[in-house]
Amino acid sequence: MFNRMKILLAGAAMALVATNVQAAPIKIQWWHAMNGVLGTDVDKLAHDFNASQTKYEIDPVFKGTYPQILTGAIAAFRAHQQPAIIQVFEVGTATMMAAKGAVYPVYQLMKDTGQAFDPKSYLQAVTSYYSDANGNMLSMPFNSSTPVTYINKTLFKKAGLDPSKTPTTWPEVEADAKKLRAAGVACGFTTAWPSWVLVENFNAIHNLPLGTMDNGFGGLGTRLDFNNPLELRMWTDLAKWEKTKIYDYGGRADTAYAKFASGQCGIMMESSASRASVLASKIDFGMGPLPYWPDVKGAPLNSIIGGATLWVLKGVPKEQYKGVAAFFAYLSQPKVQAWWHQNTGYLPITTAAYDLSKSEGYYAKNPGADVAIKQMTRGTPTANSRGLRFGSFVQIRDIIEGNLEQVVAGKKTPKQGLDDAVTQGNALLAQFQSANQ
Amino acid sequence: MIAKRVTFKRTGLPLALLAPQLAVTVVFFLWPTFVALKQSLYSSDAFGLREVFSGLANYRALLLHGNYPATLERSAFFAGSVTAISLVLGLVLAVMADSLGRSGRIWQALLVWPYALAPAVAGVLWAYMFDPAIGPITHALAFIGIDWNHVLNSGQAMTLIVMSAAMKQVAYNFLFYLAALQAIPKSLMEAAALDAAGPVRRLFSLIIPLIAPTTLFLLVVDLTYAFFDTFGLIDSTTYGGPGNSTTIMVYQVYKDGFIDQRFGPAAAQSMMLLLLVGALTMVQFTLVERRIDY
Structure with missing residues (x-):
């Protein structure tokens, strides 16, 4: 009797252990x-x-x-x-x-x-x-x-350009785009994610701040201040180039991608993660880093x-x-x-x-697959190229792109557009600060 | 004169009968409105960890914001255009389908289709057809010398969203107008015809006054649709751009509330929108209804 009890107990214990294991x-x-x-x-x-x-x-x-x-x-x-x-x-x-x-x-x-x-x-x-x-x-x-530059090699050959050379500076982009236009290509270059490419990364690789307090890393009191002379020069050129389609604004998010994939634009700045889609589009393409202004000291820095x-x-x-x-x-x-x-x-x-x-x-x-990582890791990151930390930033992007659209369409002067983008963005930052403090 | 009245002896039964409808109204309409009203008076972070009562600060920020009057104006223009286009087209199509008699059935079925399309799906289709780079309609327009580029041309962007929003509502209006037309006694029309009233005269002197109740109903529904239900369409075609040229009130609410998690300001805006549409509906019922004979 006692033994049987023992066996039962042992069995129960075993069962417990087993359920634990499983x-x-x-x-x-x-x-x-x-x-x-x-x-x-x-x-x-x-x-x-x-x-x-x-x-x-x-x-x-x-x-x-x-x-x-x-x-x-x-x-x-x-x-x-x-x-x-x-x-x-x-x-x-x-x-x-x-x-x-x-x-x-x-x-x-x-x-x-x-x-x-x-x-x-x-x-x-x-x-x-x-x-x-x-x-x-x-x-x-x-x-x-991170954004990089893609070129259409077929269109480059058509325009008498060297298809093995992607333009690496803005003057080179302008010169290549002019030749593409002269050869009858519908547009020279376009950019997906306009704010990410032309404002956020543009300032980072030129070692300029997008906002105060280390781009927001320093606290909620940060405010935008990217209406600097270099950005103004960029927006002025973009507005000028749009008139002759050296540059063609392609819309927010990545809608500009269609302009490159359909063979209308010879050059495109787009996320490095789009390489797979470009591959699938059967376009003979080349990849290179984002362009910069060679007269800016210290440029190009790492992109963000x-x-x-x-x-x-x-x-x-x-x-x-x-x-x-x-x-x-x-x-x-x-x-x-x-x-x-x-x-x-x-x-x-x-x-x-x-x-x-x-x-x-x-x-x-896989040629081109390391362009992004090389661009990311060049130089030593500074407070301007480490990243961004702004509240309401999805909407601030909308504001930046909305103003760029008005500048490119000739409805605002580049200065007005840039100043408005900063003022409107700062109104959101002030609200974000008061809601989170 | 003896008033004929049927009354319940106790209040229990009528309340019980009303309860389901009242419950639905309270749970799905009154309660959310109340929550939105409360939220519009608070300032909070995204996760709701710190909610601070801020009085009318959200409303003040909204009204002092430079863009708000322009947004109001734009929303009114958008809603007005969508409503006008869809009412007129709906009526014209209904009159045409009605005059066809039995063979009109096919058109009737075909014209209802657009209503079954989800706004976001419709938006994607429109965005593709008119895409400045690859849209088939863009290419067709280029043939007749029109340079279509709604990512930079604000007039074209507004045209695009008005067209795509109206498209859906035309189908809805068509359906109601057709039913209204078929309810008009044939003898009335024949009598007018005998009195030598032509089709146009019959339309303006007889048909339009007779279907006025339907028009009032559709006016309210169309305006409500244009003011409230169109953010999905805008989000999949123009993103509110270029600039702010297609950012209407409800799209701003969507961006502030659902993309940016700024619930206080978004709630304040939706209260403003509610007041506006509520007021418009009241005006319609009191002013317009007086001139309608049911």
Whole structure:
């Protein structure tokens, strides 16, 4: 009798242990904005991580566009239903940073969970955009890109230009575009993401500030001041060039891409992540860095990035955070990073992944694929080229582009347009400051 | 004279019968309006961690903002144009389909189609057709000497969004007008014809006054649609540009509230929009209704 009891007890204990071993993995929600092929790549990352261990399960959920994710996450946070990880675009950085009670800074998370983490292994040019004033990483870089120059080699040959040479300075762009026009090409050059290319990166590579207090890194009191003589000269030229279609304004976001893909423009400035689409368009193309003004001392400096990072939200069950830290460590592994970089065209986030891609011969096989990373890493980043930290920046971009449109259409003088962009943007910054202080 | 009145003996039953409708109204209309009103009086960060009562500061900032009068004017122009175009076209098409008799059925079915299209989908299609670089219509226009470039030409941008917004509403108006036309007794029309009133005379002296109740209804619906339901369309065609030339009130609310998470200012703007459309509807009912015989 006693023995039987013992056996029963032992059995029960065994069963308990067994259920413990087989305990379902802790689920961690990750909201992202990657659809299509990129969505499949995201699913593969999560799947491979889940297969690499048994304790945690990353559950990627496609939640629409970047603004939709942010709005959705905020609504979820207010209802205490937030996911652990959300993908936020770079211009949402100030909003996330200001929400101190809502976000769990990555460097803090790594420290609290005891996850091995070496901030120095990451590419400075990428992480600096998402670090605080003391250099602590606040979010995990995920998909980063930077604008570069694309040329249509067929049109270059038609205009008697050397197709192996992309224009690297603004005078060269002007000269090449004039020749393209003379050869009957509908437009010389165009730019996608006008504010990102012609204002944000333009100032960074010329070592000029976009706003005060280190482009907003220094605090909420920052105000825009990019109505400088060099930007004025650029806008004046753009307005002049538009008249003869040396330059042709192609619309907000990346709508200008169609002008290049349809063979109307010979030169385009566009995100480095668009390389895959340009490849698919069957255009014989070349890639080079963004143009700069050669008479500006110290130019060109590193360009700044766009794209998105992964932010961790506070208030989810505690046991999930260890899993989040493990997942971030997994993402940073050279092999995983190199795969993501080569497969999607986004920048690698660690030096090791860059070196691995080099040693695998990726750049030799894919000419142009390293233009972005070389442009990102040239020179030493200054306060002007580290990144931007402005509230309401999605709308400030709209304001900048709206004013540029009026200047290019001849409705405002370049000076008026630039000054208006700064004044209107500053009104939003003042509101952001008072709402977040 | 004896007034005929049916009354309930107790108040319980009528209240119970009314309850579902009242509940829907409160939960889906009154409560959100109240929340928006409250939000418009606060200043808060995106995550709602710090909400500070700020009185009328959001309204003051809005009214003192240099762009607001222009936005109002633009919204009025947009809503007026969309409503006028869709009412007139809807009526013309309905009269034509009605005169066809039985074969009009096919047109009837075809003309309703645009209404089934989601605004964002319609916007993407219009944006493609008129794309300055690759749009087929842009190419066709170039043939007759029109340089179509709505990313820089504000007049063309406004034309584009008015056309695409009206397109959808024409289908809706057509449907209601057709029903109204078919409700007019044939004998009335025949009598007028016998009195030697031609088709045009019949339209203006007989048909239009008879379908006036439908017109009033459509006027309210069309204006509400143009003021409230068109941000998806604008977001997928012009992004409110060039400059601010197609940023109407509701698109500004969408940008401030949903893209920028500035809920206070966005709520203040939507209250203004609510007041404006509410006032317009009141004016329509009191002024216009007086001149209509049902």
